[in-house]
Amino acid sequence: MTKPSDAEDLYLDAAFDFVVVSNRLPVDYVVDAEGTQGWRSSPGGLVTALEPVMREADGAWVGWAGVADREFEPFEHDGISLVPVPLSAAEVEEYYEGFSNDTLWPLYHDVIAPPSYHREWWDAYVRVNRRFAEAAIRAAKRDAVVWVHDYQLQLVPRMLREARPDLVIGFFDHIPFPAYGIYSQLPWRRQVLDGLLGADVIGFQRQADAGNFARAVRRVFGYATRGSVIDVPDESGELRRVVARRFPISIDTASFEELAARPEVRERARQIRESLGNPKTIMLGVDRLDYTKGIRHRLKAYGELLREGRLEVEDAILVQVASPSRERVETYRQLRDEIELMVGRLNGDYSTLGHQAIAYLHHGYPREEMVALYLAADVMLVTALRDGMNLVAKEYVASRIDDDGALVLSEFAGASDELRQAVLVNPHDIEGLKDAIVEAVHMPRKEQSRRMRALRRRVRDNDVANWSASYLETLTGSGTIRPGLSEQLSAVIDRFAGEERLLVALDFDGTLAPHVDDPEAARAPKAVHRAIGRLLASDDLRVALVSGRSLESLRHVARPPGEVLLSGSHGVELQLDADAPVTIDLLDGEAAELARLLELLGGLADPVEGAFVEPKPAGAALHTRLLSAGEGAVLQRTARELVEAELPGLTVRGGKNVIEFAVRTASKGDAVVRLRQHTGASAVMYVGDDVTDEDAFAVLEDGDVGVKVGQGKSLAGFRLRSPDDVPALLERLAEARGARS
Ligand SMILES: O=P(O)(O)OC[C@H]1O[C@H](O[C@H]2O[C@H](CO)[C@@H](O)[C@H](O)[C@H]2O)[C@H](O)[C@@H](O)[C@@H]1O
Numbered sequence: 174m175t176k177p178s179d180a181e182d183l184y185l186d187a188a189f190d191f192v193v194v195s196n197r198l199p200v201d202y203v204v205d206a207e208g209t210q211g212w213r214s215s216p217g218g219l220v221t222a223l224e225p226v227m228r229e230a231d232g233a234w235v236g237w238a239g240v241a242d243r244e245f246e247p248f249e250h251d252g253i254s255l256v257p258v259p260l261s262a263a264e265v266e267e268y269y270e271g272f273s274n275d276t277l278w279p280l281y282h283d284v285i286a287p288p289s290y291h292r293e294w295w296d297a298y299v300r301v302n303r304r305f306a307e308a309a310i311r312a313a314k315r316d317a318v319v320w321v322h323d324y325q326l327q328l329v330p331r332m333l334r335e336a337r338p339d340l341v342i343g344f345f346d347h348i349p350f351p352a353y354g355i356y357s358q359l360p361w362r363r364q365v366l367d368g369l370l371g372a373d374v375i376g377f378q379r380q381a382d383a384g385n386f387a388r389a390v391r392r393v394f395g396y397a398t399r400g401s402v403i404d405v406p407d408e409s410g411e412l413r414r415v416v417a418r419r420f421p422i423s424i425d426t427a428s429f430e431e432l433a434a435r436p437e438v439r440e441r442a443r444q445i446r447e448s449l450g451n452p453k454t455i456m457l458g459v460d461r462l463d464y465t466k467g468i469r470h471r472l473k474a475y476g477e478l479l480r481e482g483r484l485e486v487e488d489a490i491l492v493q494v495a496s497p498s499r500e501r502v503e504t505y506r507q508l509r510d511e512i513e514l515m516v517g518r519l520n521g522d523y524s525t526l527g528h529q530a531i532a533y534l535h536h537g538y539p540r541e542e543m544v545a546l547y548l549a550a551d552v553m554l555v556t557a558l559r560d561g562m563n564l565v566a567k568e569y570v571a572s573r574i575d576d577d578g579a580l581v582l583s584e585f586a587g588a589s590d591e592l593r594q595a596v597l598v599n600p601h602d603i604e605g606l607k608d609a610i611v612e613a614v615h616m617p618r619k620e621q622s623r624r625m626r627a628l629r630r631r632v633r634d635n636d637v638a639n640w641s642a643s644y645l646e647t648l649t650g651s652g653t654i655r656p657g658l659s660e661q662l663s664a665v666i667d668r669f670a671g672e673e674r675l676l677v678a679l680d681f682d683g684t685l686a687p688h689v690d691d692p693e694a695a696r697a698p699k700a701v702h703r704a705i706g707r708l709l710a711s712d713d714l715r716v717a718l719v720s721g722r723s724l725e726s727l728r729h730v731a732r733p734p735g736e737v738l739l740s741g742s743h744g745v746e747l748q749l750d751a752d753a754p755v756t757i758d759l760l761d762g763e764a765a766e767l768a769r770l771l772e773l774l775g776g777l778a779d780p781v782e783g784a785f786v787e788p789k790p791a792g793a794a795l796h797t798r799l800l801s802a803g804e805g806a807v808l809q810r811t812a813r814e815l816v817e818a819e820l821p822g823l824t825v826r827g828g829k830n831v832i833e834f835a836v837r838t839a840s841k842g843d844a845v846v847r848l849r850q851h852t853g854a855s856a857v858m859y860v861g862d863d864v865t866d867e868d869a870f871a872v873l874e875d876g877d878v879g880v881k882v883g884q885g886k887s888l889a890g891f892r893l894r895s896p897d898d899v900p901a902l903l904e905r906l907a908e909a910r911g912a913r914s
C-alpha cells in the first residue's frame with residue numbers, strides 16, 4: 174500500500190469529495206442466452222438502500238460488477254459514477270463465496286450454519302480488501318469522505334487511514350455483529366477489529382450490535398470504551414475517538430408510497446390476486462434464498478396449520494418469492510434442495526386441483542412487481558432467524574397506503590426494534606409462530622389499520638435519506654439543521670420522559686444563553702428560566718448546569734434556583750448541595766503552576782487590545798473573541814506554545830474563540846459521571862454546543878440523549894439549530910414527564 178509521503182501523485186486523478194465503497198455495485202454485468210451484454214440491478218438490501226443516497230450525492234461508488242475475470246473502466250449509470258473493481262475467478266471463490274459468505278456470514282449470523290475457516294480464503298480477503306482500498310484512494314480528493322460498507326470490506330478503513338490520513342472514513346455494518354463468545358472463534362479476530370477501528374464512525378443496525386463490537390474491542394485490545402466512544406491509540410500513543418453506534422437503515426419510503434398509488438401497479442396487484450383464485454388470504458414471503466431468512470421454519474409452521482385444519486387451502490395461499498443468491502456456495506445449494514423438497518411435499522399433500530397451497534417463485538423481481546405483490550398480500554411473513562435489518566418488512570409497510578394488511582415479524586430481524594406494532598415472533602418457537610400467523614390472518618380490519626398507521630409513520634419518519642443524513646452528520650458534522658425539534662428528537666424525548674429517574678444536564682454559554690462579547694454579560698432568556706422551573710417541578714427529575722466557567726461566575730450569570738446542581742471549571746468544581754461549601758484545595762505545586770500560568774497569559778493578553786484573561790479556580794482562559802479570526806488564531810497558538818514549553822502537562826482545551834489551561838485534569842464528562850452517580854439517574858440528557866461538551870456526550874450510555882446545539886462534528890445523536898430552540902426542548906420534556914405522572 175502506498176504511504177502518504179509517496180502518494181502525492183495519487184491525488185492527481187482523484188476527483189470525488191464523497192466515495193462509497195461496497196462489495197457490490199448497484200448493477201451486475203450480464204450476458205443473456207443470445208449473447209446480448211448489459212447491466213441488471215444487483216440483489217439485496219444494501220443496494221436498495223444506497224442507490225437513492227448516491228443519486229442525491231455527487232460521489233463515486235466503488236464496487237464489484239458481479240462477474241469474474243472482467244475489467245471495466247469507470248462509467249456512469251443512471252446518473253451515478255461507478256468505479257468497478259475487478260475480481261478473478263479464484264478471488265470470487267475465495268474472497269466472496271469463501272471468506273465473506275462461508276466464514277463471516279454464518280459466523281456473524283450466530284452460526285446458524287457452521288462457518289468454514291481457511292487460511293487461503295483469509296489471504297484472498299486481505300488482497301481484495303487492499304484492491305478496494307486502492308480504488309477508493311484513487312477516486313478520493315484530498316480530505317474527501319469515504320464511506321465503506323459491510324462485512325466483505327472490514328479491513329479497508331485501516332488501509333485507507335494508513336495511506337491517506339487526510340480522509341474522513343466511515344464504515345457501516347449491514348449485518349449483525351455477534352456476541353464475543355461467537356466472534357472469538359474467528360482466527361483473524363484481531364486483524365478484523367483493527368481494520369474496522371481505522372474508521373472515524375462505525376455504524377451498526379442495532380444497539381446490541383454496537384455493544385457486541387465494543388465488548389470485543391475491550392476483550393481483544395483492552396481499549397477504553399465510554400458509551401458509544403472507543404479511545405483508540407495511534408502509533409505515537411495519542412488517542413483517537415472512534416464512534417460505534419446504531420444507525421438503523423431504511424428505505425426510500427416516498428418512492429414505495431408513490432408506486433403503491435399508481436393505477437397500473439394497483440391493477441397488477443388485482444391481477445395477481447385473480448390469478449391466485451381470489452382467495453380470502455394471501456400470505457407473502459420475499460427473501461433471498463438464504464438460511465438466515467427462516468424460510469424452512471415458515472414452511473413448517475404453514476404446513477402444520479394446514480394439517481391441523483387451522484388454515485384451509487381453499488381460503489389461504491402462501492406466495493414465497495425465493496430470489497437466487499450465492500448459488501455456488503454449498504450451504505446455499507443444500508438449502509435450495511431442502512426448501513424445494515418441502516414446497517413439493519406441502520403442495521403434494523395439501524393442494525387440490527383448484528387450489529394451490531404454495532406458489533413458489535425462484536426469481537428476482539423488479540421494484541414495481543415487488544410493490545404489486547406487497548399490495549396483493551394480506552399478510553407478510555418475515556421470519557428471519559437473524560437479519561441485520563430486513564428491508565422487505567419496511568417496504569411492505571410503506572406500500573400499504575390504505576392502512577390495511579398485517580406484518581408478522583421476527584424479533585431477530587433488526588427491523589423489529591422499530592416496527593413494534595407488527596405481530597412479533599420468535600421463529601424458533603413453531604407453536605408461537607403458528608399462533609402469530611393465525612392472529613394475523615384473522616386480525617380485524619380496525620386493528621390492522623391501527624397498527625399499520627403507526628408502522629407507516631415509523632418508516633416515514635426514518636427513511637433512507639434520514640438514515641444517511643444522520644450517519645454523515647455524525648461523521649462530518651455538516652448538514653443543514655432545521656429550526657425547532659425534529660420528529661425524531663420529539664419521539665426520543667417522549668421515550669426518555671418515561672424513564673424512572675432523570676438527570677437533565679445543560680451547558681450554559683451557547684446553549685442556554687447566546688454567546689456575547691463580555692462573558693459576564695451572558696444571560697439566559699426568560700423562556701429558559703420558565704422551562705427549568707417546570708422541569709424542577711417534575712417528579713424524579715434533577716437539573717444540572719455543567720459549565721466551563723468557574724462556579725462563582727456561573728452562579729452570577731445563570732442565577733440558578735437552589736435545587737439546580739452545578740459543575741464549574743470543566744468538572745473541577747461541583748456543587749451537589751446548595752448549602753455545602755465548594756473547595757478544590759489546590760496542592761502547593763498546583764497553586765504555583767496556576768500563578769505562573771496567570772503571569773504568562775497576562776503577559777500575552779495585556780498588550781493586545783480586545784484579548785483578556787479569565788482566571789478560574791484551577792486554571793485560566795484566554796479569550797480572543799474580540800479579535801479578528803486570524804489574530805485570534807495567532808495569539809492562541811503563541812499561548813499554547815509558551816505554556817506547553819514552560820508548564821508542560823497542563824490540560825489544554827480549545828473552545829469557540831477561547832483557549833483554556835487547567836492545572837487539574839477534569840472534564841465535563843467527569844462531571845456528568847459524578848452527577849449521574851449522585852442523582853442515581855436511570856437516564857441522562859445532555860445539551861451542549863462546544864467542543865468541551867463532547868467529553869460529556871462521550872460518557873452518555875444507551876438510553877441517554879445527547880443534543881448538540883449548532884453545527885460541527887459531534888458525538889451527540891441529535892441537533893438543535895441554536896439556543897433559541899432550547900426552551901422548546903425543555904418544555905417538551907417537562908410536558909411529557911408531566912403526562913407520564
Ligand atoms: O451481494 P450478495 O452476496 O448477493 O447479497 C446481497 C446483500 O445481502 C446483505 O444485505 C444486508 O443489508 C440489508 C440493508 O442494510 C439488510 O436489510 C439485510 O438485513 C442485510 O442482510 C448483505 O449485507 C449485503 O452486503 C449484500 O449485498
Ligand SMILES: O=c1ccn([C@@H]2O[C@H](COP(=O)(O)OP(=O)(O)O)[C@@H](O)[C@H]2O)c(=O)[nH]1
Binds near residue numbers: 217537
Ligand atoms: O425478487 C426480489 C427480491 C428482493 N428484492 C429486494 O431486495 C431487497 C432485500 O433486502 P433485505 O434487507 O430484506 O434482505 P437482504 O437480501 O439484503 O439480506 C429488498 O429491497 C427487496 O425489495 C427485489 O428487488 N426483488
